[in-house]
Amino acid sequence: MKKYFVTGIDTDSGKTVASAILVEKLKADYWKPIQAGQPTDSDTVRSLISNDKIIHPEGIVLDAPMSPHAAAQLENIELKAAQFQTPETNNTLIIEGAGGLLVPINDSEFVIDLAKPFDAEVILVSRNYLGSINHTMLSINYLQTNNFKIAGIIFNDTPNPATESFILNYSKLPCLGRIEPLTEVNKSAIQSQLQNISL
Numbered sequence: 001m002k003k004y005f006v007t008g009i010d011t012d013s014g015k016t017v018a019s020a021i022l023v024e025k026l027k028a029d030y031w032k033p034i035q036a037g038q039p040t041d042s043d044t045v046r047s048l049i050s051n052d053k054i055i056h057p058e059g060i061v062l063d064a065p066m067s068p069h070a071a072a073q074l075e076n077i078e079l080k081a082a083q084f085q086t087p088e089t090n091n092t093l094i095i096e097g098a099g100g101l102l103v104p105i106n107d108s109e110f111v112i113d114l115a116k117p118f119d120a121e122v123i124l125v126s127r128n129y130l131g132s133i134n135h136t137m138l139s140i141n142y143l144q145t146n147n148f149k150i151a152g153i154i155f156n157d158t159p160n161p162a163t164e165s166f167i168l169n170y171s172k173l174p175c176l177g178r179i180e181p182l183t184e185v186n187k188s189a190i191q192s193q194l195q196n197i198s199l
């Protein structure tokens, strides 16, 4: 089973939108290990994809729309990376993180610490905004310095060729595609983006 861990340069970078596109493109399963707040990303993905795909139950759902370490604290729960195991499937699995790479799940572990024990290749979603070069380069630097397997980068929203070419030339990472700005994020918008992703 091939596993991809979809992370982003920040919260709201477009991980859920990218995950829905990847699930459709690869005919993959989807799993969100840590959900903080409602509506759940699993429900959002369900509303965006065709209904023959499998969405596995979340590892944990926390009430507060906050960093997982803080949302867990509010419920007197202690999260540990080691408590999460990928669901059983023979299919490709798209795993969505929460927020950016270094969002904490407790005092010493981060969301990205789930990717290696899951044996998942990382896909980094980089939304184009003023400031995204810095966020993207810091994220890549962390992943490369810490020897993560990186499948590549997906750029999201308004294209910025100068930003994208700098990031790709410097990092030498593959570009897995570009998600266009969508006037409405719905099933047909997701379908329209399948051709823009190569994986």
Ligand SMILES: Nc1ncnc2c1ncn2[C@@H]1O[C@H](COP(=O)(O)OP(=O)(O)OP(=O)(O)O)[C@@H](O)[C@H]1O
Binding pocket: 008, 010, 011, 012, 013, 014, 015, 016, 017, 018, 041, 097, 098, 099, 100, 156, 157, 179, 180, 181, 182, 183, 185
């Ligand atoms: N290309 C796009 N065009 C238009 N809207 C977009 C696009 N990408 C993402 N959005 C919207 O931006 C918001 C954030 O996107 P999304 O939920 O995918 O981010 P996320 O990285 O999954 O966030 P979280 O950290 O909460 O999981 C959503 O409302 C989504 O519909």
Ligand SMILES: C[C@H](N)[C@H](N)CCCCCC(=O)O
Binding pocket: 011, 035, 036, 037, 064, 065, 066, 067, 068, 098, 099, 100, 103
């Ligand atoms: C609730 C939100 N949608 C995400 N699931 C969690 C985002 C945490 C961000 C923490 C931070 O980087 O400061």
Ligand SMILES: [Mg+2]
Binding pocket: 015, 016, 017, 041, 096
């Ligand atoms: Mg999301």
